[in-house]
Amino acid sequence: MAASNERIREVVESYVALVASGTAAEIVDLFAPGATVEDPVGSAVRTTREEIAAFYGTLEGLQQETRLVECRIAGGEAAFHFEVRTTTDGATFTLAPFDVMTFDDEGRITSMRAFWSDADMTVS
């Protein structure tokens, strides 16, 4: 049986929180074996646990805040808008991607695709 909407929402909220303050290992634990990550859409798809861990490892140690703006769940998939604010060298970089995720029956992420481009980044 597909994961419930409530379970999917919990995983999305955990993901957004962990992007701000989690370790790469904690984020990767949300993913199912064989999961894929395409971030941004159009870039090379990461297909192994090692590649996905390396990708999220680049976020470790950054001073980041995140918030979930809006989330829609349908057919066992989620599309959500979230905001990542990264503060470094006195400047704050804000990026607000739209992510699309699929899930297995246990609510583990089986794929993540992130829609954003450099043009969407703002600096304050």
Place this chain on the structure above:
Amino acid sequence: MAASNERIREVVESYVALVASGTAAEIVDLFAPGATVEDPVGSAVRTTREEIAAFYGTLEGLQQETRLVECRIAGGEAAFHFEVRTTTDGATFTLAPFDVMTFDDEGRITSMRAFWSDADMTVS
């Protein structure tokens, strides 16, 4: 060559405007031959021009307003958040789906998937 981000944005804006006030034929003209529509995600995929026209035909004659809230374009695809307000019998029903679209090289829509559920509908 893939459609430019500017072209994709124009098509998304046209789509959102036509959902409010266009005919089914005008909306279908934004789609490429062989395009598919899955609305909402998880429902049966519409695969023919006739099925897609019939789907949008249900919107004709409704008193609707739409607006594009946010749009992200990456890798020749778009994810966007838009709002549809339908007024009928003195009540206003608001639904704000997240749509994901792919495009051909001319910027015609090759697939549309809409993320929303009844739980996202508000009435005022």
